[in-house]
Amino acid sequence: MTGRKSYHHGNLHQELLEEATRMIGEQGVDGISMRALAERVGVSRTAAYHHFKDKNALLCAIAEQGFEKWQAHFAQQMHEQSGDMNGWLKAFVHAYLDLSWKYPEEYDLMFGRPVWKNGEPTESLRAASFACFQHYVDLIRSWQGKGKFSKDIDGLRLAQVSWSMLHGMSRLLNDGIYLDRNSIDAMSDSAVEMILAAAAV
Amino acid sequence: MTGRKSYHHGNLHQELLEEATRMIGEQGVDGISMRALAERVGVSRTAAYHHFKDKNALLCAIAEQGFEKWQAHFAQQMHEQSGDMNGWLKAFVHAYLDLSWKYPEEYDLMFGRPVWKNGEPTESLRAASFACFQHYVDLIRSWQGKGKFSKDIDGLRLAQVSWSMLHGMSRLLNDGIYLDRNSIDAMSDSAVEMILAAAAV
């Protein structure tokens, strides 16, 4: 009846990740508990602790997957619009806000406090998240190299500030502070213009 | 021995707010619990519930005070540098990041999820926080009126996007993602330049 074929679940690690991701999508990061998760998977309260040191470790693992998905997504998008920098930037900003809006709970986990401040992030999460950002930095620098972006401004700074802008918008939107969904397109455009204006060659 | 002169505390409401603010400064938003707070004030576990409907209501009240302090601070700073718009913007950006860095836990409470997403924010908190932002919008618009900012861009958009930038930077800094404290001055300058570039007349 239950999916368990044997005492040993056989695939608990993976199934925990999947079910937890599902729960986060449904009830948010705070709506997840080790006990409820265990019950949904059909296993005892503390079973998960043999696959993840902590609740934090579990959350880190999910966040890590999130970053990998994001990177894959943006890498593909970059591939499709490789030539046109102007168009790519617009698409990137739009996609960033769109994704963070469509999957607010996952975004919240990836960039949220529970993982980053309270429970120290896993080393592998650090790596995955940083790789995501590093790609962005490299891209900007390559455009500077090609003369499409001004070299007067440090590429890293531009990446930091522009990412901050997108992050801030996403958070304010998702949390319902100041910004509202209706003007999201107009704000996207303003954001793009702002980045371009700052990097005008 | 205890500060209580009588059965009725006499000033519980205020003292709860103060002690809670202190606790948040020390241990962060998540480090606060109704029970621990009650004990520190020297009162029983559930005494606070006669002054605040919820834990959420308490947090909202503290956040509200935070917004009022912020607004007062920026209003005074605005007063000191009333003439020079360029200088004010620089001072504003610097002060924003400085404050959110100095009081990360309070900032986290004011703009954080526990209040805005999970437990719905109090109506009065909504008002206080929005007033804070509205002042910023009005200021930008007045500069547009004086011809110091371009009128091509909508003042509200500019306010939204630039505030998002500051908010994003604050969060990334405080949570330890991507940005690091060492380059905060350089990032501040880049942020200012970016805003000015977008609003160049």
Added chain:
DNA sequence: CAAATTATCTTGACAGTGTCAAATTACCAT
């Protein structure tokens, strides 16, 4: 001034939570 009402605070209780220690069960290599 006495009685009743109201505001304030306490005690008890319940359903949750994360997580550790020890016992239990199943698998795997010798």
Added chain:
DNA sequence: ATGGTAATTTGACACTGTCAAGATAATTTG
């Protein structure tokens, strides 16, 4: 078959927020 190890469970502890009911003080009313 027999150890040994990996996986899972049960029990327990110290927390959490918050509700309901009782206890106490202040305040209003007669």
